Amino acid sequence: MSKRDYYDVLGVSRTAEVTEIKTSYRKLAIKYHPDKNPGDKEAEDKFKEAAEAYEVLSNPEKRKRYDQFGHAGNSASGYGGGGMNMDDIFSQFGDIFGGGNPFESFFGGGGGTRGGRRVQRGSNLRIKVKLTLEEVAKGVEKKVKVNKQVKCNTCDGTGAKDKNSYHTCNTCGGSGSVRRVTNTILGQMQTTSTCPTCNGEGVEITAKCTVCKGEGLVRGEETISINIPAGVSEGMQLSMSGKGNAAPRGGIPGDLIILVEEVPHETLKRDGINVIYDLYINFADAALGTSVEIPTIDGKAKIKIEPGTQGGKILRLKGKGLPEVNSYHKGDQLVYVNVWTPKTVSKEEKELLEKLKNSANFKPQPGKSEKSFFERIKEYFE
Numbered sequence: 001m002s003k004r005d006y007y008d009v010l011g012v013s014r015t016a017e018v019t020e021i022k023t024s025y026r027k028l029a030i031k032y033h034p035d036k037n038p039g040d041k042e043a044e045d046k047f048k049e050a051a052e053a054y055e056v057l058s059n060p061e062k063r064k065r066y067d068q069f070g071h072a073g074n075s076a077s078g079y080g081g082g083g084m085n086m087d088d089i090f091s092q093f094g095d096i097f098g099g100g101n102p103f104e105s106f107f108g109g110g111g112g113t114r115g116g117r118r119v120q121r122g123s124n125l126r127i128k129v130k131l132t133l134e135e136v137a138k139g140v141e142k143k144v145k146v147n148k149q150v151k152c153n154t155c156d157g158t159g160a161k162d163k164n165s166y167h168t169c170n171t172c173g174g175s176g177s178v179r180r181v182t183n184t185i186l187g188q189m190q191t192t193s194t195c196p197t198c199n200g201e202g203v204e205i206t207a208k209c210t211v212c213k214g215e216g217l218v219r220g221e222e223t224i225s226i227n228i229p230a231g232v233s234e235g236m237q238l239s240m241s242g243k244g245n246a247a248p249r250g251g252i253p254g255d256l257i258i259l260v261e262e263v264p265h266e267t268l269k270r271d272g273i274n275v276i277y278d279l280y281i282n283f284a285d286a287a288l289g290t291s292v293e294i295p296t297i298d299g300k301a302k303i304k305i306e307p308g309t310q311g312g313k314i315l316r317l318k319g320k321g322l323p324e325v326n327s328y329h330k331g332d333q334l335v336y337v338n339v340w341t342p343k344t345v346s347k348e349e350k351e352l353l354e355k356l357k358n359s360a361n362f363k364p365q366p367g368k369s370e371k372s373f374f375e376r377i378k379e380y381f382e
Contacts, residue, residue: 003071006053014067018058025054065237070326072229120201120251122149125244129226129258133265133275137297137322139230143223146256149245150220155209159216159249165207171197201249216249226258231273231325234262267295273322273331278338279315281305286339296320296333303335311339 007014010024028050030036037043056062129142151157160166168174172195181190194200208214224243232238237259244254262270269276277294285292289307293300296317303315314334321331345353356362 004049006057006066009049009053010057012057016057021054021057025050025058061237062239069236072326120247120249122245122247122251122254124254124257126257126259128261129228130261130263131228131232132263133268133270133322134297135228136232136262136270137230140228142226142228144226145221145223146243147219147221149217150222151246152209152212152216152218154211155216157216157246157250158203158205159209159212159214160205161207161209166203166205169195169198169202169204171195172202174202176200176202203249217246224256228258228260229325231323231327232260234260236260268297268333270322271334273324273329275321275331275333276336277333278336280338280340281309282340282342286311286337294335297322305337309337309339311337313337 007016010016010021010028012020012024016024029047032043032047032050034040034044034047056066125146125148127144127146129144131140152159155161155166158166169176172178176195176198177192177200178195179190179192181188183189195202198204205214209216212218222243224240226238226240228238237257240256240258242253243256246253267277275297277296279292279294281290281292285305286309287307289309290305291302292305293302295301297320301317301320303317314336317333317335319330320333323330342349
């Protein structure tokens with residue numbers, strides 16, 4: 001099932017400011033929050049959909065890629081947003097609602113400990129992936145080994161020496177925050193602050209794990225499968241949600257940012273979605289015409305050189321170029337014809353050329369010549 005346009009999801013225009021995007025998301029988050037719609041799968045799906053749209057459109061870099069490439073621009077699997085989980089969504093609320101979880105007061109504490117507990121986030125990782133022109137043309141799945149922070153298997157990521165050394169914070173009851181009620185001239189006022197005992201994490205550790213020193217993290221290696229869509233270009237960044245460094249004590253993992261790097265092709269050059277090939281033929285073939293075999297992204301192709309072909313002529317192989325990202329449109333292969341002039345000739349060849357140069361057909365005829373190289377370039381792109 002294809003994803004809806006993120007601007008349609010939030011009900012804003014493509015020129016909407018960040019404040020308008022944030023306001024729209026806030027309304028949708030309140031409307032479709034799971035605690036307000038218990039057991040309603042459709043509302044939950046809309047809640048996640050709105051969060052994913054906000055995650056992309058509120059980020060200038062991700063929004064720019066989305067505007068240019070659609071859903072493929074922000075995900076190595078070809079879909080924008082990368083697939084958010086509920087922890088990702090709740091981590092946004094500090095930005096949207098100015099700290100804390102508003103749903104606890106809106107819906108009678110339905111946010112639970114997730115909203116009040118401080119959840120740490122792992123850092124993002126950046127890697128480069130080299131692609132050949134053939135891989136760019138068809139898309140490819142790459143398996144890469146990434147050295148990063150992973151969950152400590154000894155303590156299962158808790159950071160505690162054993163299960164008896166890890167328990168819910170007695171001060172805040174696991175919520176990560178404490179409430180204080182003070183009397184003022186206007187009546188009682190309730191305030192919420194980070195729990196001083198557990199520093200907002202909701203748990204206490206009395207003895208640290210000897211392997212990870214209480215962090216819940218160790219260095220490790222993970223093999224990650226990256227699905228790269230067809231048509232990506234040099235310098236383009238793709239992202240995989242949750243594939244970066246793990247976060248301390250069960251927090252939200254960071255993202256994996258993939259930077260595309262193209263490997264130069266031996267004979268073909270890329271120009272946007274078009275592919276260029278320089279064909280060299282000798283004078284005799286240009287005058288008499290011939291058939292030649294040339295390389296393309298898909299293999300070999302045979303093309304016909306018409307008699308009297310001039311140097312600088314451009315032949316077009318329609319649809320033999322590269323696809324646009326997230327589109328069915330493909331570019332062309334442009335064949336630039338170059339007539340090769342030998343630097344040295346034998347005595348016999350020189351005598352033959354001396355006879356030919358005085359022939360009327362071998363004398364330049366500007367009035368009857370084909371269009372200039374620049375005229376042909378202009379004509380092609382018009």
